[in-house]
Amino acid sequence: MPDGGDNVLDVRGLKTVFRTRGGEVHAVNSVSFHLKRGEVLGVVGESGSGKSVTMMSLLRLLPSPPAEIREGQVMLGGQDLLKISPQALRDVRGAKVGFVFQDPMTSLNPVFTVGNQIMEPLMRHKGMTRTQARQRAADLLELVGISDAANRLNSYPHQYSGGMRQRVMIAIALSCDPDVLIADEPTTALDVTIQAQILELVKGLRQKLGMGVIWITHDLGVIAGIADRVMVMYAGQVVEHGPVRDLFGNPQHPYTRALLKTIPSLTGKRAARLQVIEGQPPIMLSAPNACPFRARCAHAMPVCATQNPPRHAMDGVTLGQGHDVACHWTPEVAYA
Amino acid sequence: MPDAALVQVRDLKMYFPIYSGILRRHTGDVKAVDGVSFDIMAGETLGLVGESGCGKSTVGRALIRLYELTAGSVVIDGEDIGTLAPEALRRKRPTMQMVFQDPQASLNPRRTVAQIIAEPLQEHTSLTPAERMARIHELLDQVGLNRRFASRFPHEFSGGQRQRIGIARALALNPKFIVCDEPIAALDVSIQAQVVNLLEDLQDRLGLTYLFISHDLSMVRHIADRVAVMYLGRIAELSPRDALYDRPLHPYAEALLSAVNEPDPALARRERIVLQGDVPSPANPPKGCNFCTRCPRVMDICRTAKPPLIQVEPGRLVACFLYPQTVPVGSTVGAAFQPTQQGAYT
Numbered sequence: 122m123p124d125g126g127d128n129v130l131d132v133r134g135l136k137t138v139f140r141t142r143g144g145e146v147h148a149v150n151s152v153s154f155h156l157k158r159g160e161v162l163g164v165v166g167e168s169g170s171g172k173s174v175t176m177m178s179l180l181r182l183l184p185s186p187p188a189e190i191r192e193g194q195v196m197l198g199g200q201d202l203l204k205i206s207p208q209a210l211r212d213v214r215g216a217k218v219g220f221v222f223q224d225p226m227t228s229l230n231p232v233f234t235v236g237n238q239i240m241e242p243l244m245r246h247k248g249m250t251r252t253q254a255r256q257r258a259a260d261l262l263e264l265v266g267i268s269d270a271a272n273r274l275n276s277y278p279h280q281y282s283g284g285m286r287q288r289v290m291i292a293i294a295l296s297c298d299p300d301v302l303i304a305d306e307p308t309t310a311l312d313v314t315i316q317a318q319i320l321e322l323v324k325g326l327r328q329k330l331g332m333g334v335i336w337i338t339h340d341l342g343v344i345a346g347i348a349d350r351v352m353v354m355y356a357g358q359v360v361e362h363g364p365v366r367d368l369f370g371n372p373q374h375p376y377t378r379a380l381l382k383t384i385p386s387l388t389g390k391r392a393a394r395l396q397v398i399e400g401q402p403p404i405m406l407s408a409p410n411a412c413p414f415r416a417r418c419a420h421a422m423p424v425c426a427t428q429n430p431p432r433h434a435m436d437g438v439t440l441g442q443g444h445d446v447a448c449h450w451t452p453e454v455a456y457a
Numbered sequence: 458m459p460d461a462a463l464v465q466v467r468d469l470k471m472y473f474p475i476y477s478g479i480l481r482r483h484t485g486d487v488k489a490v491d492g493v494s495f496d497i498m499a500g501e502t503l504g505l506v507g508e509s510g511c512g513k514s515t516v517g518r519a520l521i522r523l524y525e526l527t528a529g530s531v532v533i534d535g536e537d538i539g540t541l542a543p544e545a546l547r548r549k550r551p552t553m554q555m556v557f558q559d560p561q562a563s564l565n566p567r568r569t570v571a572q573i574i575a576e577p578l579q580e581h582t583s584l585t586p587a588e589r590m591a592r593i594h595e596l597l598d599q600v601g602l603n604r605r606f607a608s609r610f611p612h613e614f615s616g617g618q619r620q621r622i623g624i625a626r627a628l629a630l631n632p633k634f635i636v637c638d639e640p641i642a643a644l645d646v647s648i649q650a651q652v653v654n655l656l657e658d659l660q661d662r663l664g665l666t667y668l669f670i671s672h673d674l675s676m677v678r679h680i681a682d683r684v685a686v687m688y689l690g691r692i693a694e695l696s697p698r699d700a701l702y703d704r705p706l707h708p709y710a711e712a713l714l715s716a717v718n719e720p721d722p723a724l725a726r727r728e729r730i731v732l733q734g735d736v737p738s739p740a741n742p743p744k745g746c747n748f749c750t751r752c753p754r755v756m757d758i759c760r761t762a763k764p765p766l767i768q769v770e771p772g773r774l775v776a777c778f779l780y781p782q783t784v785p786v787g788s789t790v791g792a793a794f795q796p797t798q799q800g801a802y803t
Contacts (some may be wrong), residue, residue, distance in 0.1 A: 153559075167645040167646065167647060168645055180482050193697035219548075282735045283509075284735055285735070312508035312509055312672065313508070313672070313674070313713060313716040313717055313718075314508060314712060314713065314716045314732045315508075315735070316686060316716065316718075317715075317716040317729055318731055318732075318733075320718075321731055340718065341646075341720035342675075342717065342718025342719055342720045343718045344720075345718060345719060345720050345721055345722045345724070346718045346719075346722075364720050365722045366635065366723075369720065369721055369722050370722075379647070380646060380647060381720060383646055383647055383649070383650040384646060384675065384720050385675045385676055385678060386675060386678075386719065386720075386721075387702065387714065387717050387719055388702070388719065388724065389673060389677060391678065391679065391699075392679070394654060394657070395650040395653055395654055395679060396650065397650040397651045397654060398647040398650075399651075400614050401617075401648075402645075434470070442707045
C-alpha cells in the first residue's frame, strides 16, 4: 500500500441535481473524498447510486441543463475545477485528469484511426508535432500491451477487439501523464480473462507512473483485487469508506454487509440459499433528509426516518483518513 | 434423484454462413458451435459457462430449435427436435421454454403483463378467458408479483420485476425444460440473488430442468449441479460442480476460474493465470485444439489435432491431450454422465 503522499485530488461536499419534469433528482448528495498519489480508490455501488455522475461532475462533463452542480469544491493542483473558466477546464481534461469511459465500443470515434485518436490529446496538450505524437502514440500502445503497435496505429476501432479497444481508451487517458486517472467501469463490458489482463496492466502502471486512480465498478471482486481504499455509494451518498481490508473484513454499514452476503463465493462453503436485499433502491426525488437505505434495512430505527446520518469515523482518526460509516445503527460490538 | 437424461445433445453443430463478394457467394462459416455433446438429467441444472462469443447462447437457442441445426441431434423427452415437422414442433414447444437475457428487450412494451403471459396460453391451450386470467394470477403468485400488476405495462417495472414477468411467461405452459440464457446478467447485484432464489424455488416446486447459461462463475457454482465450460464453440470440460471448482482439469477451465475476482482482498490478490491474447475468430478457428493459441501448457500435438471430449475421471469429461486418450465420447456418452455423488441432485 502506498504511503501517504499529498492529495492530488480533494473533493468536498459535492452536490449534483438533475432537473426533470417529475422534479429534482438528487443524484449526488454531499460527497467528499480525496485521492493520493499512487493510490487506487475503488468506488462501488449499484446502478443509479451516483458513482458515474460524481466523477462526471468533477470535470463538469454533464450536460447542463438538466444537470446542475449545486455545491462543492473539487481541488486539483491548487485550483477549484468547479470555479475555473471553460478554457482552463479544457487544459485539465485529458491533461491532468485522464478519463476511461465505460463503453469502449461507443467512446471511440469510428471514422478516425486509433493512432489519430491517441495523437489528438498529445498535440493539443503537449504541443507535440505530428511526428512526435505518432512516436509517442506507438509507445503508449506498446505500454498497454498491444503488439506491433506502430502498424496498428493505422487501424480503425472496428478492427480491434473489445479488450484492445479498452486498452486504446486507457492509452488515450494515460497519454499526457495525468495526475489522476478516472476509470468508469473499464472492465464491465469485458470477459474475465481480458479483465484480468487490464487489472494487471493498471496495477503495474500506477506504480510506474505514480498517478492516483479512481476505479468505479459494481463488481466487489474487482475492487478487492485492485483498490487500496474503497468508497461504497448508495443513493448518491457515501455510506461507507475505508481501507480495503477493513471494509471487506469488517463491513459496518448494513448495506455493505448485505451486499457482501448476496454474492456467492467461488471458494469456501456453498450456501444453500443466497441472501437477498429485499426491495429496490429509492428514487431520489425528495431532498435527502432521511437515511436512504432505511426501507431495506434490517436495523432501521425511528431516527433513521427523520435524520440522514452523517459519516463518522470508526477508529477515532480524522474523518476520511480511516474507516468511516454513515449509519445511526453502529455495531460497535462487531468492531473489536 | 433423476435417473434418465431429459435432454441428449449429440455432436451439435451450428454454422452461420458468410456470404461475400458481388455475387454473395458462400465463402465460409462462423462455426459458433462445432460438435458439442452432453446430457441434462431430469431435474438437474446444467451450468454452461464461457466468455462472450464462445457459443453458449447459440447452444441454448439451438436446443429449443430457435435455429435450424447444421448437424447433430437434440433429443428432448424422447423426440429429436432437430428433425420434427413444423406442426409436431409446435406441439412440442410447451415442454421447452426460454428465459431471455434482457428483460427490457424481451417483453413487448405495448402489451400489459396479462397479455404477455396470456399469449402462450392462447396459442397452445383452449382455456376460456376466465380460466386464463385465473392461470395468469396463479403464475404471478408463483413468481412473487402482485396480482394487481397484471394490467400494467413492462416499463412500469424494475429490471428484477421484469425478469419475473419473463419467468412467469416461460412457466405458463408447465414446461419440463427451461433454457435460462444469462437471466441475471442485466440485473444489479442485490437483485440477482432474488431472481436466482426464485429460479431455485420453482425448480424444487415444479421439478424443472434448467440449462443455466452464464458468464458469472460464482453464480453458476451456486445454482448448477454440473457445469460445462465452453471455449470457441466446443466444450473444454464438463464436470460435477464441486469437482470442477475444487480442481479444474482443463487448462482453460483453470485459467477462467483463476481470473475471477473474489470479493475478499486476501483471496483476490492471489497468483492468477493471466491468459495472453484474445479469443480467435470462430470463422477461422485454429487447426488443432481451439485453445492452443492461448494455452499455457500447449504441446505439439495440440496444434495439429482437436482433442476429443473423453472421460478422464468418473463423471468428468475433458477435451485435452494432457490427459491419457482412451475411448472418445461417442455412443457411450450416456455412461459418462452417471452421477458420481449421492446428493449431487436435489
